[in-house]
Amino acid sequence: MLRVEGLRVSYGAVEAVKGLDLDVGAGEIVALIGANGAGKSTTLMAISGATAVSGGYIRFRGTAIEGRPASEIVRLGIAHVPEGRRIFKRLTVLENLQVGAYTRRDRREVEASLEGMFGYFPALRDRRGQQGGTLSGGEQQMLAIGRALMANPTLLLLDEPSLGLAPLMVERIFDIIRSIHRSGTTMLLVEQNARTALGVADRAYVVETGRIVLHGPASALLDDPKVRTAYLGEVIA
Amino acid sequence: MTLERKFWGPVGWGLLAGALLVPLAGVEHGAKIAVAVAIATAGWQLTHRGPAARAIARTGVILNRIRGRALTAVSENRRAWMLVGAVTLAAGPLALNNYVLDVLALAWLYVVLALGLQITVGFTGLLDLGYAAFYAMGAYGYALASTRFGVSFWAGLPLGALLAAACGVLLGVVTLRLRGDYLAIVTLGFIQIVHLVLNNWDRVTNGPNGILHIGRPQIGSLVFTDPIHFYYLMLGVAIVAILINTRVQSSRIGRAWMAIRDDEIAAEAMGVPTTRLKILAFASGAAWAGVAGVCFAGKYAFVSPESFTFFESIVILAMVVLGGMSSIPGVVVGAVVIVVVPELLRGVQDYRMLAFGAALVFMMAARPEGLIRRGLPKRRPGAAAA
Numbered sequence: 001m002l003r004v005e006g007l008r009v010s011y012g013a014v015e016a017v018k019g020l021d022l023d024v025g026a027g028e029i030v031a032l033i034g035a036n037g038a039g040k041s042t043t044l045m046a047i048s049g050a051t052a053v054s055g056g057y058i059r060f061r062g063t064a065i066e067g068r069p070a071s072e073i074v075r076l077g078i079a080h081v082p083e084g085r086r087i088f089k090r091l092t093v094l095e096n097l098q099v100g101a102y103t104r105r106d107r108r109e110v111e112a113s114l115e116g117m118f119g120y121f122p123a124l125r126d127r128r129g130q131q132g133g134t135l136s137g138g139e140q141q142m143l144a145i146g147r148a149l150m151a152n153p154t155l156l157l158l159d160e161p162s163l164g165l166a167p168l169m170v171e172r173i174f175d176i177i178r179s180i181h182r183s184g185t186t187m188l189l190v191e192q193n194a195r196t197a198l199g200v201a202d203r204a205y206v207v208e209t210g211r212i213v214l215h216g217p218a219s220a221l222l223d224d225p226k227v228r229t230a231y232l233g234e235v236i237a
Numbered sequence: 238m239t240l241e242r243k244f245w246g247p248v249g250w251g252l253l254a255g256a257l258l259v260p261l262a263g264v265e266h267g268a269k270i271a272v273a274v275a276i277a278t279a280g281w282q283l284t285h286r287g288p289a290a291r292a293i294a295r296t297g298v299i300l301n302r303i304r305g306r307a308l309t310a311v312s313e314n315r316r317a318w319m320l321v322g323a324v325t326l327a328a329g330p331l332a333l334n335n336y337v338l339d340v341l342a343l344a345w346l347y348v349v350l351a352l353g354l355q356i357t358v359g360f361t362g363l364l365d366l367g368y369a370a371f372y373a374m375g376a377y378g379y380a381l382a383s384t385r386f387g388v389s390f391w392a393g394l395p396l397g398a399l400l401a402a403a404c405g406v407l408l409g410v411v412t413l414r415l416r417g418d419y420l421a422i423v424t425l426g427f428i429q430i431v432h433l434v435l436n437n438w439d440r441v442t443n444g445p446n447g448i449l450h451i452g453r454p455q456i457g458s459l460v461f462t463d464p465i466h467f468y469y470l471m472l473g474v475a476i477v478a479i480l481i482n483t484r485v486q487s488s489r490i491g492r493a494w495m496a497i498r499d500d501e502i503a504a505e506a507m508g509v510p511t512t513r514l515k516i517l518a519f520a521s522g523a524a525w526a527g528v529a530g531v532c533f534a535g536k537y538a539f540v541s542p543e544s545f546t547f548f549e550s551i552v553i554l555a556m557v558v559l560g561g562m563s564s565i566p567g568v569v570v571g572a573v574v575i576v577v578v579p580e581l582l583r584g585v586q587d588y589r590m591l592a593f594g595a596a597l598v599f600m601m602a603a604r605p606e607g608l609i610r611r612g613l614p615k616r617r618p619g620a621a622a623a
Contacts, residue, residue: 050506074508086503088496090563090611099496102489103508132499151508 375530
């Protein structure tokens with residue numbers, strides 16, 4: 001569904017992503033794990049068109065999308081849940097969701113998406129008239145995911161959905177992510193919380209300094225000694 | 238804080254404001270603002286802690302409560318209050334003298350200006366300090382069209398709006414990559430440039446002497462000359478502006494503007510074409526300034542560069558900030574207050590800019606979100622179902 005080849009992204013003189021390759025098949029959850037500054041978020045931003053690409057190819061369902069404007073990419077079916085949630089603080093919950101559906105014109109379909117989304121996040125329905133900034137961290141994360149779902153994506157890019165949340169909330173969010181996935185949404189998940197990410201993912205890539213250093217089925221990575229010491233914090237005798 | 242700092246703080250800020258503003262706004266306005274800044278700073282130092290601060294905060298709470306009560310009273314009996322308001326606005330002028338009517342007509346004119354700037358600054362979060370330039374475009378556009386080609390006022394309205402909007406697009410395109418402070422500085426430069434051009438391009442603008450004998454609005458054989466004519470004209474334009482902006486704010490585009498203001502990167506990621514919408518925000522705001530400019534030219538039958546200065550931009554910005562950045566009723570109140578209050582302070586002529594500055598600072602301390610916060614939209618029945 002998504003194929004990234006030799007992706008390069010630079011911020012000024014600094015190259016954050018240095019020739020990265022990855023694949024996401026239809027119906028998969030693929031995790032991208034790695035340390036701070038490895039280039040995971042930048043990769044997602046490049047895919048969704050939020051940042052400029054300096055080299056390489058990104059193909060989504062056969063269409064080259066690298067360098068295309070974000071609005072076009074959203075229309076093709078990729079929605080992005082940005083790192084740190086980035087909800088619109090002074091807009092209401094409902095308005096946040098409506099902005100998520102910005103690229104869609106058919107009101108009835110949008111209304112249907114809204115109902116579907118409230119199915120995953122009933123708390124948002126109760127808070128729909130409230131300003132986004134007044135929500136708790138967990139609710140803001142739900143809103144960020146809900147907002148992305150309003151674009152009716154076939155591929156959802158999730159950037160650190162566990163960031164800054166209490167363990168119980170992380171569990172709840174990931175339960176919801178699983179059920180969204182079961183309804184047929186493909187996902188590319190970026191996480192520092194490697195254990196959680198590998199727990200839900202089918203396959204995973206390990207990113208270090210802008211390149212893929214390891215990839216394979218999530219279960220195999222969970223057993224990989226390198227991953228266990230570097231990302232799962234285990235001490236192997 | 239030491240006493241010494243308490244003394245030098247206000248003096249320093251006052252001098253700095255003077256040094257910056259005298260060349261820009263002229264000696265008279267610049268000095269006034271500088272003194273106002275000094276007094277405001279002193280006031281701030283005295284009040285931002287301690288009992289005075291509590292008193293200010295308390296006043297804010299009381300203001301809020303009054304507003305709450307008023308809103309409930311109005312919403313409980315919406316129709317009746319709207320009728321009362323409409324009758325007052327429509328019939329009131331018959332009982333008022335020309336001076337009051339003139340002030341009110343000016344207030345409605347500024348309502349239109351402030352509503353336009355609200356689109357750019359309040360909704361989209363683009364700090365435009367050069368807004369008066371668009372006002373000048375409308376005024377000079379109509380002045381020239383009227384004196385050279387005999388274009389009527391009514392044809393001038395859309396013409397002025399278009400001309401100003403085109404300039405808005407131009408400024409928007411030029412400043413696309415700029416944000417915050419940098420955008421403010423460039424737009425400030427823009428009004429300076431426009432002001433200088435108006436002052437010096439003698440062949441077209443007649444320089445500082447301005448343009449005389451601009452055609453007044455006319456319906457049939459009725460030529461608009463009396464204050465009461467302009468009261469109704471400006472009231473009409475202001476009501477149209479309020480209605481249109483209210484619709485726009487709750488539209489898809491309005492939401493996207495506010496999303497850009499809250500988080501431009503997130504808006505971009507949601508597929509909002511931020512570049513196009515920012516240019517559109519400049520153009521839409523400018524269009525209202527253009528309309529207001531045409532009305533201004535039609536009202537006074539005379540335009541000159543001194544009406545279109547950086548100071549003018551700041552006054553309009555103050556209306557938006559004072560009223561409440563994203564509340565339309567707030568901006569209307571802000572504009573009326575800022576036009577009417579200095580008139581009420583005419584008794585203390587020389588100090589009115591001081592009092593005005595102090596009032597603004599007081600507002601910032603008591604109610605930083607402006608007089609009226611944006612009322613959150615009503616729940617839509619469709620979304621409420623199930």
